[in-house]
Amino acid sequence: MREFEKPIIVSSKCIEFEPCRYNALIISSKVVENLKGYAIFNPVCPEVGVGLGIPRDPVRLVKDNGNTQLLQPATGSDLTRKMIDFSDEFLSNLNDVDGFILKNRSPSCGFKNVKRYYGLNNAGAVRDGVGLFAQMVKNRYSYLPLEDEGRLRNLTIRENFLTKIFTLAEFRKINKEGSFSDMIDFHSRNKFLLLSFNQEIARKMGKSLSDGKKHLESVKKEYGEFLVHLLSRNPKVTSNINVLMHAFGYFSNELSSAEKSFFLDNLKRYREGRIPLLVNINLLKFWILRFNEEYLDKQTFFQPYPENMMQITFIYDKMG
Numbered sequence: 560m561r562e563f564e565k566p567i568i569v570s571s572k573c574i575e576f577e578p579c580r581y582n583a584l585i586i587s588s589k590v591v592e593n594l595k596g597y598a599i600f601n602p603v604c605p606e607v608g609v610g611l612g613i614p615r616d617p618v619r620l621v622k623d624n625g626n627t628q629l630l631q632p633a634t635g636s637d638l639t640r641k642m643i644d645f646s647d648e649f650l651s652n653l654n655d656v657d658g659f660i661l662k663n664r665s666p667s668c669g670f671k672n673v674k675r676y677y678g679l680n681n682a683g684a685v686r687d688g689v690g691l692f693a694q695m696v697k698n699r700y701s702y703l704p705l706e707d708e709g710r711l712r713n714l715t716i717r718e719n720f721l722t723k724i725f726t727l728a729e730f731r732k733i734n735k736e737g738s739f740s741d742m743i744d745f746h747s748r749n750k751f752l753l754l755s756f757n758q759e760i761a762r763k764m765g766k767s768l769s770d771g772k773k774h775l776e777s778v779k780k781e782y783g784e785f786l787v788h789l790l791s792r793n794p795k796v797t798s799n800i801n802v803l804m805h806a807f808g809y810f811s812n813e814l815s816s817a818e819k820s821f822f823l824d825n826l827k828r829y830r831e832g833r834i835p836l837l838v839n840i841n842l843l844k845f846w847i848l849r850f851n852e853e854y855l856d857k858q859t860f861f862q863p864y865p866e867n868m869m870q871i872t873f874i875y876d877k878m879g
């Protein structure tokens with residue numbers, strides 16, 4: 560059974576941690592609740608961080624004279640400078656981090672589609688803003704996975720996010736204390752997963768490990784940069800299908816024509832968006848066990864994050 564390194568996640572504190580919203584409420588998120596057992600959270604409330612109380616008058620983003628400000632209309636306070644300073648200090652003091660889960664639509668934490676009011680006295684708003692804290696996260700950690708609790712209800716978004724944070728967490732450990740053979744082992748076990756994200760970068764990563772002249776630390780640095788670059792995008796359906804077909808090739812001589820048709824039908828349904836990737840992965844996992852295919856059994860592509868997160872996420876998505 561694979562052991563997973565715990566990802567370190569910075570999250571908005573009002574999501575499952577404390578009732579610190581402007582109205583003193585807490586936001587529930589099944590993903591965050593379940594992830595608590597498998598990750599290390601570093602929750603933060605930037606609005607409390609700049610000295611606002613709970614409850615408090617709401618704040619909003621206002622675009623005026625070309626600048627976006629964070630204002631509290633009821634008190635007339637301009638919190639822009641305070642929020643930038645707080646965010647800068649908080650993010651500067653972070654040590655390890657593998658990803659971010661922020662509250663959607665918040666003028667502080669929302670990373671997209673936040674209401675922005677045009678003009679100080681104009682009541683009209685457009686959902687084209689980014690919360691000030693979230694903007695600082697994006698500026699400083701553009702290469703790390705960033706999601707909000709609303710988007711994580713979507714199965715594909717959730718699968719990609721979980722895959723990335725658990726992969727980055729494992730590499731973080733190897734990067735700190737791993738040997739050259741640990742790096743080779745990481746690359747070998749993640750080969751299918753890396754190919755599903757980006758074949759070209761995956762090959763460059765393999766090449767960087769085969770350059771025997773380089774010092775271990777510089778190999779780790781180069782490899783780590785390739786990895787975050789590769790994980791900065793999501794895998795395409797066609798790339799996942801290529802990987803699934805490649806794995807299928809390991810068993811195709813052993814399977815009946817009915818089993819082959821069943822697999823290819825499922826692949827077609829996945830391509831058409833009618834079933835999730837997980838269905839095809841589970842089918843291949845069954846054959847991996849049946850034919851005792853050790854090389855594939857070690858591939859993280861078939862279990863990129865803890866099994867319980869896979870089952871729970873699938874059930875919630877069906878119910879949701």
Ligand code: SF4
Nearest residue numbers: 572573604662665668
């Ligand atoms: S969205 Fe951010 S600033 Fe607002 S209550 Fe939640 S953690 Fe605090």
